[in-house]
Amino acid sequence: MFDEVMNRLAEASRRNTTLAPRQFETSTNSQGSLSDIATLMVDTALALRTGRRNPLRLAIPAYQSFETAGDGSDQTFSVTHDLTACPDTQDVVVWFDGEYQGSPQSVNHDTDEFTISGPGAVQTVHAYYISEKAASFELRKKTPSAKTTNSEKLYEVNLGLLHEANQSEQPEYLSLGESELQRFLASDMELTARLKAPYQVRWTDPDGDDTEPTNALLQVPAQKSNGEIEGLTSAISADMGR
Structure with missing residues (x-):
């Protein structure tokens, strides 16, 4: 079963893309508590690109x-x-x-x-x-289902330090080598950005003026397939359980 899924993944056509805030369902945080601030519901098989050559770009105002x-x-x-x-x-x-x-x-x-x-x-x-206050930011993948939810942390950083770093010279990137399936998400899975910060994060104002944080960066390099991969959801769920 596992080998069949990996063969399908190898044969599937994928195109490089960069996930950005407009592709996520965004929400404001609860100050001082770990909060979901952006969630992407995956519609086709998705692979996160890893390594220094595929940098993340992050700034959360x-x-x-x-x-x-x-x-x-x-x-x-x-x-x-x-x-x-x-x-x-x-x-x-x-x-x-x-x-x-x-x-x-x-x-x-x-x-x-x-x-x-x-x-x-x-x-x-x-x-x-952009604040220099310590704030914990993380990316997680989740497999929501009627009975249970598996969740795995993929990345974590202190934004207080990252906001002051030159990310062009000191790139942030994903290291997802613990298993062959760690960097993959199947359709109906979620990629979630979470934040614990002392300040309020908003993607638009509370007054209905339709403003937006044009200085926000949430760029995640990925590869998107043209469709679902048979058996991938079950294989990823089993991989996360291990």
């Missing part, structure tokens, strides 16, 4: 909102959770209500502040910023 004075003056706002300089994405991006502004006028990492040129009306400033 904190969210905080403020209000402008409405008089057009420059305003400086302080964030709560240690704003840091991130080599791989914008440290802060802001929106005025639903209007995207990009990076603020200036950023002070020493004082955890950013300055904007305020609009001539009172508006909500939606800020997505």
Whole structure:
């Protein structure tokens, strides 16, 4: 049975792809608790690409909102959770209500502040910023079923350290060599990103302004097959049980 599944995997056509936030069902976290923040329901057999040549790219911004004075003056706002300089994405991006502004006028990492040129009306400033606070991030695969759920951790990192690292020079990557099937997910399995952080993570604002964290990075290299592989779900479930 196992050999037959591996033969089908070897013969199946697969194309390289990179999983990104738009392909996941995203959700806000519960601050201070391990929370699902992004879940991908796999629709065809999926293989995660491993090794240094297939780097992950990760940056998960904190969210905080403020209000402008409405008089057009420059305003400086302080964030709560240690704003840091991130080599791989914008440290802060802001929106005025639903209007995207990009990076603020200036950023002070020493004082955890950013300055904007305020609009001539009172508006909500939606800020997505990269924090240096310790935060545990992990990727897991799950095999949900009516009776039981198998779950396996595939990757874990402290985002507080990763956010300050140059990921182009020091790439993060998956090492999934414990078994031949460790890097595979079958259809109806889930790939989940989980986070335990002191700050709030949001993929859009709570006010309905349709903002988004354009500085977020959640890029996972993978290979996607054209269809399901017969027997793969059972083989992966047995492999995870071992």
